[in-house]
Amino acid sequence: xxxxxxxxxxxxxxxxxxxxxxxxxxxxxxxxxxxxVVVTVPLAIYMTKMKNEKIKNLIFNIANVFQTxxxxxxxxxxIPILGIGFKPAVAALFLYALLPLLRNTYTGVKSIDPxxxxxxxxxxxSTFQRxxxxxxxxxxxxxxxxxxxxxxxxxxxxxxxxxxxxxxLGDLVLAGIGYNDQHMIFTGTILAIMIxxxxxxxxxxxxxxxxxx
Amino acid sequence: MKKIVMASLLTxxxxxxxxxxxxxxxxxxxxxxxxxxxxxxxxxxxQIVKLLVEDQTAHEVNITEDMPASPQVMAAIxxxxxxxxxxxxxxxxxxxxxxxxxxxxxxxxxxxxxxQALFGEKYDMKxxxxxxxxxxxxxxxxxxxAEENNITTMSDLGEYAGDLTLGTDNSWIERANDGYxxxxxxYGYEFADARGMDVALMYEGIANNELDVVTAYTVDPxxxxxxLKVLEDDEKFFPPYDASLVARNEVIDEYxxxxxxxxxxxGSVSTxxxxxxxxxxxxxxxxTAEVAKEYLQEKGLLQ
Numbered sequence: 001x002x003x004x005x006x007x008x009x010x011x012x013x014x015x016x017x018x019x020x021x022x023x024x025x026x027x028x029x030x031x032x033x034x035x036x037v038v039v040t041v042p043l044a045i046y047m048t049k050m051k052n053e054k055i056k057n058l059i060f061n062i063a064n065v066f067q068t069x070x071x072x073x074x075x076x077x078x079i080p081i082l083g084i085g086f087k088p089a090v091a092a093l094f095l096y097a098l099l100p101l102l103r104n105t106y107t108g109v110k111s112i113d114p115x116x117x118x119x120x121x122x123x124x125x126s127t128f129q130r131x132x133x134x135x136x137x138x139x140x141x142x143x144x145x146x147x148x149x150x151x152x153x154x155x156x157x158x159x160x161x162x163x164x165x166x167x168x169l170g171d172l173v174l175a176g177i178g179y180n181d182q183h184m185i186f187t188g189t190i191l192a193i194m195i196x197x198x199x200x201x202x203x204x205x206x207x208x209x210x211x212x213x
Numbered sequence: 214m215k216k217i218v219m220a221s222l223l224t225x226x227x228x229x230x231x232x233x234x235x236x237x238x239x240x241x242x243x244x245x246x247x248x249x250x251x252x253x254x255x256x257x258x259x260q261i262v263k264l265l266v267e268d269q270t271a272h273e274v275n276i277t278e279d280m281p282a283s284p285q286v287m288a289a290i291x292x293x294x295x296x297x298x299x300x301x302x303x304x305x306x307x308x309x310x311x312x313x314x315x316x317x318x319x320x321x322x323x324x325x326x327x328x329q330a331l332f333g334e335k336y337d338m339k340x341x342x343x344x345x346x347x348x349x350x351x352x353x354x355x356x357x358x359a360e361e362n363n364i365t366t367m368s369d370l371g372e373y374a375g376d377l378t379l380g381t382d383n384s385w386i387e388r389a390n391d392g393y394x395x396x397x398x399x400y401g402y403e404f405a406d407a408r409g410m411d412v413a414l415m416y417e418g419i420a421n422n423e424l425d426v427v428t429a430y431t432v433d434p435x436x437x438x439x440x441l442k443v444l445e446d447d448e449k450f451f452p453p454y455d456a457s458l459v460a461r462n463e464v465i466d467e468y469x470x471x472x473x474x475x476x477x478x479x480g481s482v483s484t485x486x487x488x489x490x491x492x493x494x495x496x497x498x499x500x501t502a503e504v505a506k507e508y509l510q511e512k513g514l515l516q
Contacts, residue, residue, distance in 0.1 A: 017387070072414070075411070075414055076413070076414060076417050079421050079423060080421050083423045084408065084410065084414075084418045085408060162383055162409060162410070163410055163411040163414060164410050164411065164414055165380060165408030165409065165418070166408075167409070171383055171386075172387075174383035174384065174409070175409065176384075177282055177285075177383075177384075178282055178382060178383055178384030179307055179308065179384040179387060179388055180282070180283075180284040180308045180309060181308050181387075184387065
């Protein structure tokens with residue numbers, strides 16, 4: 001009971017700053033998700049049409065390389081170019097999100113039954129008609145599951161933004177570790193989990209609705 | 214032939230298992246565990262302890278590096294996973310004890326006494342007197358800027374603070390006693406913007422003019438490297454973080470030869486010496502073992 005009261009008091013005490021950290025976290029994740037989906041999903045779909053295996057491999061390899069750069073190193077490289085705070089955090093997270101989104105979308109669209117595409121061809125659909133009327137609707141569940149997985153990653157990775165002065169829930173977790181405050185660590189973690197679950201739920205609903213059409 | 218091979222393999226295996234079993238060193242002594250936080254000064258001190266213990270006794274010291282922070286090191290001492298560590302007196306104000314147990318003061322002696330008594334009892338360990346250096350918060354600005362405007366104390370900075378961006382670690386803004394809020398009360402001014410970040414990136418930030426003021430730690434070699442000026446804490450606001458070695462009572466009671474070594478280290482490493490050693494490790498990328506060995510040899514404590 002005491003534990004609960006203590007924790008309640010912590011919330012009363014820190015409510016404003018917890019709200020600010022959560023808001024920062026949401027904004028950063030949101031911008032990263034939108035940016036990476038807008039850039040990566042069309043690229044992945046285009047890549048499924050690409051005949052040149054070499055270029056395809058090159059793109060995957062570039063995305064792979066970004067994934068392997070240690071966070072601190074990547075952030076340090078960005079300071080002279082993008083400074084400190086929101087911009088370098090978004091840029092770093094965007095680079096990290098490339099690979100999972102690219103892979104998942106690419107594999108999803110690739111796994112469409114070729115028979116469906118052939119049938120559409122047989123019905124005299126043009127390439128664009130085929131893409132928008134047949135392939136994309138069929139691929140949507142795959143694309144969406146790629147976005148869902150990556151979104152959960154991004155929410156958790158956004159805690160890294162705290163390393164470069166962009167705030168977010170990571171700030172709360174790291175402050176708690178440095179200052180020996182379990183309440184801060186717990187709150188930062190649980191809020192990040194809740195955001196991830198909520199967004200996943202939301203995307204799930206969205207996916208269901210659109211795949212029925 | 215096959216039998217001989219099998220038999221010799223089995224022997225080797227048994228020997229390996231015997232070597233792994235129990236915590237005994239090659240010379241028949243114990244293997245002690247030193248837990249070091251992720252900053253460089255505990256890592257260097259761990260090497261100093263290791264070199265001295267292995268030179269003067271039959272025991273060995275195994276070092277675990279990069280623990281996130283002091284509370285995690287203490288938790289490991291509590292579980293008897295670590296025997297030794299380097300801890301800081303000011304840690305006593307970090308939410309470990311209730312307010313009626315610990316009295317907040319920035320007096321170094323009183324802070325050390327409280328840490329020794331309270332932590333000593335809580336974790337059944339001996340908290341030695343300071344090893345000689347202190348790793349505490351301070352406010353640093355670029356040397357040029359300080360010269361130009363004749364700023365030497367933290368109070369002097371107040372006049373310019375409204376235009377300056379502060380970079381700090383992730384916890385300073387949230388700290389109760391010695392954090393940003395307390396600083397504003399003590400000095401009566403705030404900065405235009407204050408951002409928490411990774412300490413290494415904080416220095417990158419001031420080097421690239423993205424930040425104007427940083428909360429430097431007194432042993433940070435970047436202070437020398439980037440020509441920063443540490444301002445005098447004229448209101449005595451920041452609590453001391455005098456570094457002390459700690460050892461579990463069980464260990465030093467049973468092994469007086471180890472206790473002697475710990476006694477001999479008290480007061481022997483100055484803040485300047487530690488800063489220079491950290492500089493060798495962090496900036497010149499040398500190993501902590503090499504730097505610690507060189508230091509002990511220069512002092513004539515090691516062959």
